[in-house]
Every structure is written in structure tokens, then in C-alpha cells.
Amino acid sequence: MLALSDYTVAYGQSQVINGLNLSLEPGEIVAVVGRNGMGKTTLMKSLIGMIPARGGEARFDGQSLMTVPGYERVQRGMGFVPQGRMVFSSMTVEENIKTGIHSGKPLVVPGHLYEYFPILREFRKRMAGNLSGGQQQQLVLARALAGKPKLLLLDEPTEGIQPSIIKEMAKILRQIRDAEGLTILVSEQVLSFVMDVADRIIVLEKGNIVHQENRVSADEKKIASYLAV
Numbered sequence: 365m366l367a368l369s370d371y372t373v374a375y376g377q378s379q380v381i382n383g384l385n386l387s388l389e390p391g392e393i394v395a396v397v398g399r400n401g402m403g404k405t406t407l408m409k410s411l412i413g414m415i416p417a418r419g420g421e422a423r424f425d426g427q428s429l430m431t432v433p434g435y436e437r438v439q440r441g442m443g444f445v446p447q448g449r450m451v452f453s454s455m456t457v458e459e460n461i462k463t464g465i466h467s468g469k470p471l472v473v474p475g476h477l478y479e480y481f482p483i484l485r486e487f488r489k490r491m492a493g494n495l496s497g498g499q500q501q502q503l504v505l506a507r508a509l510a511g512k513p514k515l516l517l518l519d520e521p522t523e524g525i526q527p528s529i530i531k532e533m534a535k536i537l538r539q540i541r542d543a544e545g546l547t548i549l550v551s552e553q554v555l556s557f558v559m560d561v562a563d564r565i566i567v568l569e570k571g572n573i574v575h576q577e578n579r580v581s582a583d584e585k586k587i588a589s590y591l592a593v
């Protein structure tokens with residue numbers, strides 16, 4: 365579904381992603397784990413086309429992404445949930461979700477989305493800015509899913525969210541993956557969430573993969589040691 369080879373991203377002279385090699389099978393959930401400033405957001409933003417790659421190759425669903433503009437990546441089936449829960453505050457929940465739909469008219473929120481996130485159905489007429497942080501995170505997730513992506517890029521979805529909701533989010537993501545065959549690349553620092561959600565874990569340090577393993581056999585202590593400051 366996604367294949368990166370020697371993938372490199374830089375800001376001017378500063379190389380942040382250093383020749384990454386990574387591939388995701390269809391339906392796989394891969395967590396990219398790393399401390400602050402290790403390049404998680406840079407990787408996500410470059411994959412969705414917000415930052416150009418400096419070198420190497422990225423292929424999505426068999427086709428090169430390197431010269432493909434961001435909007436076309438979305439049309440081809442990539443979805444992105446940026447770090448920091450960016451909702452349109454003065455639009456309703458329903459209107460926010462509709463901004464994620466990019467085909468078909470009239471715009472109708474697919475009913476199954478509300479089944480994953482019942483709170484959003486209940487609050488669909490409320491202003492998104494009035495939702496709690498955890499509810500806003502569900503909203504941005506629903507908005508991305510409304511575009512029916514094949515590959516979802518999630519940048520630190522648990523930031524600032526309480527443990528019970530984090531647990532719930534992992535469950536919902538796996539349900540959605542099972543039901544829709546979605547492939548997910550998620551960046552994270554919360555190890556409990558990673559252990560709940562991921563099939564495979566890769567550790568990013570200064571733009572390099574320094575460790576990777578399957579979640580079932582993962583050495584939690586070792587991964588935690590990479591996250592310790």
C-alpha cells in the first residue's frame with residue numbers, strides 16, 4: 365500500500381528524514397514511535413504532500429508519489445489527520461465531517477461513521493469549537509474517514525487525551541481497519557496506545573529507523589527506553 369525507499373526529507377540544510385526504508389501491507393497498522401523532534405510530523409506532512417521530499421522514492425498503491433500534488437494524493441485515497449486536532453471551530457460537527465467528503469453530491473455523512481462515533485451524531489449540530497479535546501479528536505478522525513481513504517496517516521492522535529478515550533480510540537481504529545480494510549500509519553509517543561493499536565512498531569530517532577518489531581512479540585521495555593528522555 366505504501367513503500368518508501370531511501371526516502372529523505374529536509375528543511376534547507378537540515379535533513380530530518382534520512383533515507384527511510386519502510387513498506388506497509390494493505391490493512392496493516394504501523395506505529396511510528398519517537399520522541400519530540402525526531403521527525404514524525406515531518407514524515408507525515410511529506411507523505412501527504414505538504415512538504416516536498418528531498419530524495420528517494422515513495423510509492424502509494426503501486427504508483428510513485430514523488431511528483432504528485434497533495435490534493436491528488438487525497439483523491440487517490442490518502443487521508444491525513446494532523447497533529448493538534450484542527451477542527452473548524454465555528455462550523456458544526458456535521459459541517460466539519462462534510463468537508464472531508466470529496467466525491468458525490470449532495471454531501472451526506474455516511475451513517476456508519478456515526479456508528480463508530482455516536483457522540484458525534486448526538487452533537488452533530490453543535491459548534492465543533494465547543495467539543496472537548498477527545499471529542500474533537502474523534503471529529504477529525506471522522507472527517508478523514510469521510511473521504512474513504514485507503515491509507516490513513518495519523519499524527520499523534522492521543523496528544524492531550526485521557527487514558528480511557530485513548531483506549532477507546534485504539535479499539536475503534538482496529539474496528540475500522542477490520543471493517544474497511546484500511547491501512548494506517550500512525551505516529552505516537554504513548555506506548556500503551558501503540559501496544560493496543562499497532563501490528564508493527566518502528567522507532568524513529570533523528571530521522572532513522574533504529575528499531576522495529578511486530579507488536580505481538582514486542583519488547584515493551586525496549587521501546588519505552590527509546591521514548592525515555
Ligand SMILES: Nc1ncnc2c1ncn2[C@@H]1O[C@H](COP(=O)(O)OP(=O)(O)OP(=O)(O)O)[C@@H](O)[C@H]1O
Pocket residue numbers: 375378380398399400401402403404405406407447520
Ligand atoms: N518548517 C521547519 N523548518 C525547519 N525545521 C523544522 C521545520 N519543522 C520542523 N523542523 C525541525 O525538524 C525536526 C523534526 O520535527 P517534527 O515536527 O517532524 O518532529 P516530531 O517527531 O513530530 O516531534 P513532536 O513529537 O514534538 O511532534 C525538529 O528538529 C524540528 O525543529
Ligand SMILES: [Mg+2]
Pocket residue numbers: 404405406447519520
Ligand atoms: Mg509532531
